[in-house]
Amino acid sequence: MTEQHIPVLLNEMIDALAPRDGGIYLDGTFGRGGYSRAILRAADCRVWAIDRDPSAIEQAQKVDAEFPGRFTILCGKFGDMEDLLAGAGVDSLDGVVLDIGVSSPQIDTAERGFSFRMPGPLDMRMGNEGPTAADIVNSWGEDELARLIRDFGEEHRARQVARAIVRARDIEPIATTTQLADIVRSVVRKAKDGLDPATRTFQALRIQVNDELGQLDRALAAAERLLRPDGRLVVVAFHSLEDKRVKAFLSARSGAKGISRHLPGPAPDAPKPTFTLAKRGTIKPSEAEMRANPRCRSSRLRVAVRTDAPAWAADRPKSVRGKRA
Template identity: 50%
Template sequence: MSDRKDPNNSGDDGSAPHIPVLLDRVCEAMAPKPGDVIVDGTFGAGGYTKAFLNAGATVVAVDRDPDAIANGQALVDAYDGRLKLVHGQFVDLDEHARSCGFEGVDGVVMDLGVSSMQLDQPERGFSFRGDGPLDMRMEQAGPSAADVVNTMPQKDLTRIIGLLGEEKRASAVSAAICRARDEKPFERTVELARVVEKVVGRNPKKPGIHPATRTFQALRIYVNGELHQAAGALAAAERILKPGGRLVVVTFHSLEDRIVKRFLADRTKTRGGGSRHMPEVEVPPATFEYIVKGNQDASDEEVAMNPRARSARLRAGLRLDTPARELDIFEAGVPHLAAYKGLGG
C-alpha cells in the first residue's frame, strides 16, 4: 500500500499519516498517461492510484483489507468509472484485471508490507504502541496472531521469529512466549510486547526501536503470508503485463526487497554463467529489462518530510515480448516454513 510506516518502527513517529512514499519516483518509473491501464496491487489509501488517475490512466486497484475498499468508494465516484476497486489478494492481480475486462495491462505497481492505516488503529492489533487485540489480519479473517502464539509449537515459533523477524534471540523469545501462554493465553498486543521486551531488552544504541519490533514483524508477515503473496504477485504481474508494460515495486524491509531483487535479476538475465573450464549455461529468454538498475531510495528531503520513507526501496522493470515463466517462490527467496500450511494464502 502506498501509505506506509517504517516496519522497523512499528509505533507512531509523529509524522503526518498516509503520505504516499516515493510518489514522484513511482510516477517517473511508471510514466502513466491517458489510455493506460494500471493495476495497483496494494491500494491502501489510494496515493499511487490517485496520481495515475490524475494522469488520465484507468486503474484496477486491489486490496485484501475490506476497510481500504470501503474507504476508496469516494475515489470511484470522483473519477467517472476509471477506477475499478477489487477486494482480493494481489497474488491474483492478473485474474482481477481480467475480471474487470483487461486481458493485458500497461503497468503494475505494488507497495509491499503493512499500511500506516492498519498500524495506526490499535483495534487491528498490528502495533504494540497502542494496546489492542492481538490480531494482525489484513483481511480480517482467518487465524490471528493470537492463534499463532497461543497454539504453535515452540520450534515453529522459533523458526518464524528467527527467519521472518530476523530476531537473534528467537529461541529465547519463543520459550518465554510458551511459558507465559501456559499461565494465560495471549489476547492483547501489550501482553506479548512485555514478554518479548523482558527477553530482548532495550538497545541503548537504538532507543527508538522497541525490543518487540522484530517479533511483531515476524508474526504479521506469517499471519498474512506476505512473502508468499509478494513472490506470487510478481509472477502474476509478469503474466498480465503487455510488452512494454511497467512493473514498479516499493519495499520496506530486506526480506521482501530480496525477493523483488532476485526476481528482476533472474528475469533480466540474458547470459548464463561460464568460464574457460565450463561452458556457458543456457538461460531462458529474459522477460524484463531494467527501468531502474538496482534500487532507488527516498531522498533526504522526502525522509525529512516523511520519516516513514527512510527504509523504502524502489525497483522497476519493463516487460519484454517473451512468454511468462513459472516461478519457484522458494528460489525467489521465500523461506521454507512447514508451519505456513493453512495461513495467509
C-alpha cells in the same frame, strides 16, 4: 486518531511507472489510494486496484467518485491479481505498482493489533479471514515459533522469545499487543539505534498472518504474465526480506543473475529474459522526504520493463512452517 497517510516515494513511483494516456494500470496494494490518485492524475488512463482490507474498500469509493469511469477497486489479495482481473475481463496491463507491507492507517488503528505501541487485540490481519497473531502465539510449538521469529523477523534471540511466549501462555493466553510486547521486551534488549525490542517479533507474526512473502512471490509471477511488452513493474519494499525477493526475481528474469565474464553465456534452451532493468539497484527516498515522513526511511523502489519473451514457469513459494527444524 490515525495520522494522515503519506504515500512513500510518490514522485519516484510516477517517474518509474511513466503512465500514458489510454494505458491500463494496476495498483495492487491500494491502501488509502495515494498511488491510484497519482496515476490517474498523471495521464488519461484506467486504473484497477486491489485490496483485502474492508476499510480500504470504503476509501476507494472516494477515488471512484473523483475519477468516474476510470477507476475500479477489486476486493482480494494482490497475489491473486490474475484471477481477480480475469473476473473483471482484464487480461493485460501497461503497468503494475506494488507497495508492499502494512499501511500507516493499519498501524495507527489500535484495534487492528499491528502496533506494539498501542494496546489492542493481537490480530494483525489485513483482511477479516484466517488465523490471527493470537492464534499463532497460543498454538504453535516452541520450535515453530522460534523458526518463524528468526526467519521472518530476523531476530537473533528468536529461541529466547519463543521460549518466553510458551512460558507466558502456560499461565494465561496471550490476547493483546501489550502482553506480547512485554514478553518480548523481557528477553530482548533495546537496540542502540532505539529500535523497540518487540519490532522484529511483531514483523514476523504480521508477515505470517497475512502470507506477505507468498503473496509477493505470486504477484511478481502474475505481473510477468499480465504485463504487455514495454509494460512496467514498480515495487516499493520496506525491509530486506521483501526487497531480496524482488531483487532475486528481477535479476533472474532480466538475465542478470549469475552472469560472470569468466563463464559462458546462458544455455541455448534457457528461457529468454522477460524484463530489462530500468535502473540497476534501488531508488531511495530523499533526505527531505525522510524528514517529512520518518516511516519511509527503509523504503526501496525497484523498476523493470517487460520484454516480449514468454513468461517463465513460476517458482513455488516456501512457507516457514513447511521447513524442517
